[in-house]
Amino acid sequence: MxxxxxxxxxxxxxxxxxxxxxxxxxxxxxxxxxxxxxxxxxxxxxxTYTGRPSIITEVPRFAEHAGGARIILKREDLNHTGSxxxxxxxxxxxxxxxxxxxxxxxxxxxxxxxxxxxxxxxxxxxxxxxxxxxxxxxxxxxxxxxxxxxxxxxxxxxxxxxxxxxxxxxxxxxxxxxxxxxxxxxxxxxxxxxxxxxxRDFHRIIGVEAREQVLEHTGRLPDVVVACVGGGSNAMGIFHRFIEDEGVRLVGVEAGGEGLEGRHAARFASATPGVLHGAMSYLMQDEDGQTVESHSVSAGLDYPSVGPEHSYLRDTGRAEYVYATDDEAMEAFALLCRTEGIIPALESAHGLAGALHLGRELGPDAIILVNLSGRGDKDMHTAAEWFGLVDDVVEDDEIVPPGESDDPGATGDGRTQL
Amino acid sequence: MSTEVTASAEPGTGDTDRGVASVIERCRAEGRAALVGYLPVGFPDVETSIRAMVAMVESGVDIVEIGLPYSDPVIDGPVIQRATEAALRAGTHVVDGFRAARAVRDAGAPPLVMSYWNLILRRGVDRYAAELAAAGGAGLITPDLIPDEAADWIAASDREGLDRVFLVAPSSTPERLSRVTAASRGFVYAASTMGVTGERASVGPAARDLVERTRALTELPVCVGLGVSNGDQAAELAEYADGVIVGTAFVRALTGDGQDGDVEARLEAVRELARDLARGVRERRQS
Structure with a gap:
């Protein structure tokens, strides 16, 4: 070792x-x-530069759609540069x-x-x-x-x-x-x-702040901490301070893309351990060990491997990993916009989709902490196309690029940001 | 004098003659450096790549380095990247490396497979080692595997009598050089410059310094790679290295200059380059 x-x-x-x-x-x-x-x-x-500590925000109107559980967002979206x-x-x-x-x-x-x-x-x-x-x-x-x-x-x-x-x-x-x-x-x-x-250590401050803030706001620890997982930095950042709190479930939400039958980035649902970019971790690969390309509506989650500590937390059972499809993430994205006036990053919307499921499972007594890892201004083009918000503008390539490429390797959707 | 020096383990029960030691020893006896030629299997297709490897052997290459195309080749420059991407698109698989190894061995040279680690890991280290040995392979060159992570491979290569060629670089500290040389078998691969594979106008003084620092720590042969493209450069390196490794220049010869379809002309270009380099490693020239 x-x-x-x-x-x-x-x-x-x-x-x-x-x-x-x-x-x-x-x-x-x-x-x-x-x-x-x-x-x-x-x-x-x-x-003085980033704007820490970032606040927490409870979102009751959103939570009505999550079985009435209490949902609290850690607002990393309010940091300088937006995530x-x-x-x-x-x-x-x-x-x-x-x-x-x-x-x-x-x-x-x-x-x-x-x-x-x-x-x-x-x-x-x-x-x-x-x-x-x-x-x-x-x-x-x-x-x-x-x-x-x-x-x-x-x-x-x-x-x-x-x-x-x-x-x-x-x-x-x-x-x-x-x-x-x-x-x-x-x-x-x-x-x-x-x-x-x-x-991880440089992001650990997210969980350190959030744990204290939730304790102060609710008088107890959350039942679940939820975060989206691409490479997994925002998730490790919010999880790490809670690892020793045995009663707190840690749930990572991967990008389910088109669903497991189609293209996706749900590594833990489909992949086996392998090496990519210097680390052994779960990896989407073919029979020969060649990397298989991932897909997500959110480019920040569109990566064929995942941070090795997540693989460890998964295999030891300390954290659970689920996935949200593109459809589910876009639905959660729209819901947060319309119920709370907060436009989340598409990456973070996967975490919100996970929270909706968990809330329905756990019921009104539960407290769910979600890492809202980034803001969604950058995702407006994808959202506009998805929800048909600007159909008079989409035709104009000069203003809104089509988000498509002739490159045969361009299987991902790069319109959002990592 | 024996070149089978390993500090980490006994050579094991395998056929130790499988490796490259006897070939490098013979070159030393002839007063020259060994010539190591690289080509990726599957470029432009599996058959042609194997023909080109055999052509290299027939034209003076002493040891063939068979590259396995990989989706994420972080140590390769643009020429080899393009070739291995084409090989993957053409449907090349890891097992094609075994066919190439057999052909090279039958042509009379020891074949070393150069592979990024995940391909070996995916097949299973023990399984791969046994299959490579059965195919006549001499061992593995592992550009993204350091000895610290190689316990399984060290055990498997000992068992099968396969060489394990790890790399050293100009940035390597004395501690790292010790660790790498102690774990290596066959030869030590000295990467002459900090950077990716590719031809360079001059290999530079860093290579000589690295070879000398490495040699001070091991009796293993030290071969130099990265940047060599012609016989004159090979002659410069042969003055102080036990072997000269050439990759990109062979790939470029096999790529041709946009002369699609003329495979015979490209194979002749490979032979011509091999002959020029073979002359170089016999000249030994002061740089």
Whole structure:
């Protein structure tokens, strides 16, 4: 058993050339997490830049549709840049400076982590390159412009399937060649050790705050904590503080896409353990071990593997994993908009769909805490198409791109953001 | 002198002659470096790729590195990426590597399979090792498997008498070099530059430094890869390395210059490159 394992999962399946950089990073983050100067600086950024602590909001009108259970949202959507991603990005950017490196690189599915990384790089004066599947750059031209506005270089990746996993491959290639000056700012709880553990720790604040807030608001712990799971960073962030609270169920909601008969990203419902991007975890793969492409209406959940600690929590039974289809997620998305005046990210809408099911199962005495990991402004194009809100505009390619591509590898839907 | 030096385990009960040691030993005796040539199986199709590997052997390649196409080849540059993507689209499977291994062995050279780890893991490490040995394979080169994660493979390769070629890089610390060399068998693969596979105008001083640092820790042969594309570069490396590994240049030769269909011309280009490199590894030139 090597360092950085969660049971059988995790590890370091990367070229030898990267091992010294991973060791350096591991040492740097350990010393930083024990250094009051680093922690104070991070805390100051959380308060004065991100807007932490994020609030909780109870949503009774939404909860009427969930068997009357009490539903409480942790509002990561209110953070600067619009999602939980900023928690990890600011911390890793500080670490980058601490290691004396001057450049960060990042992957992004369709923009959210890329924008957060470009934001932190601008704030701290770091060079920034973001790798993004070419299909996604075309469908997310506005986000490419946002990143460039913030001073980042955006590199379209046009080989493989030209989507998120290929953007990660290209970022890894860049990192091997430029590791002396460059930190790879991975955006979720996957990749080689120490990334899964480190990114989790940088998001742990979500659960620490929420646990205290729910206790204060309701006088007790929630019965269930629910979060969507793509790579799984927002879920690890809110779960981790509750792991030792044995009475609290932890439920991760994967993207069921078109349903298990069609294309989807429900790894735990269908996949077997394997290695991708440096970590052993559940992986959608064919008989030969080639990666199978995933699909979700939400690009942030559209990834064929999942953070290794989730695999461990699943196999040990501490957390449960369910999935919500595109239809169910869109229904929950619309419901929160119309009952509470909150437009959630499509990713987070999967968590809401899970909460609707759980509430009906548990009844009115239950308290369900949902991580509202991001806001949905970015998803308006998908929503407009889905619900037919702007049919007079959809015809105009100049204003609303079709969200389709001739590229045979473009099986995902890149109109939303990671 | 023996090159079968492993600190981690006994060679096991397998046929230890399966590996590449005797070939590299013979090259040393001839006062030259070994020539290691890479091609991915299945590009442009399985039959042609195997013909090209046999052509390499007939034209002076001492050891063949058979690449298994993989969906996420993070250590490969654009030329090899395009070739392996095409091989996958053409329906190439992991088992095709066994056919290639048999053909290369029958042509008289030891075949090493180069594979990203998930393909081996998916088939089952023990099963894969037994099948590779049965197909005449010499061992595995594992670009994304470090010895720390390789306990199953180390046991299986000992059992089957297969070589296990791990990589070292210019960034490797003395501790890492020790760990990698102790776990390796056959030879140690020195990645000459920090980066992906691909031709480079010059391999640079980092390669020589890395070979010297590695050699100080092991009696295993040290072969250098990444960036070599012609006989003159091979001659420079042969001056200090036990073997010269060439991949992208062979793939480019087999790709042709848009001359679709003219397989014979492309195979001739592969032979010509092999002959030029074979000359290079015999010249040994001061860089």
């Amino acid at each position: 090597t360092a950085g394992r969660f049971g059988d999962f995790g590890g370091r399946y990367v070229p030898e050339a990267l091992i010294p950089a991973l060791d350096e990073l591991d040492e740097a983050r350990r010393s930083a997490m024990a250094d009051p100067t680093f922690l104070d600086e991070l805390d100051r950024l959380h308060r 939980h991603k900023i928690n990890n990005v600011l911390a890793q950017a500080l670490l980058t400076k601490r290691m004396g490196k001057t450049r960060v690189i990042a992957e992004t599915g369709a923009g959210q982590h890329g924008v957060a990384t470009a934001t932190a790089a601008a704030l701290m004066g770091l060079d920034c390159t973001v790798y993004m599947g070419k299909v996604d750059t075309e469908r997310q031209a506005l986000n490419v412009a946002r990143m460039r506005m913030l001073g980042a270089e955006v590199v379209p990746v046009d080989h493989g399937s030209a989507t998120l996993k290929d953007a990660i491959n290209e970022a890894l290639r860049d990192w091997v060649a430029a590791v002396d000056t460059t930190h790879y700012l991975i955006g979720t709880v996957t990749g080689p050790h120490p990334f899964p553990e480190m990114v």
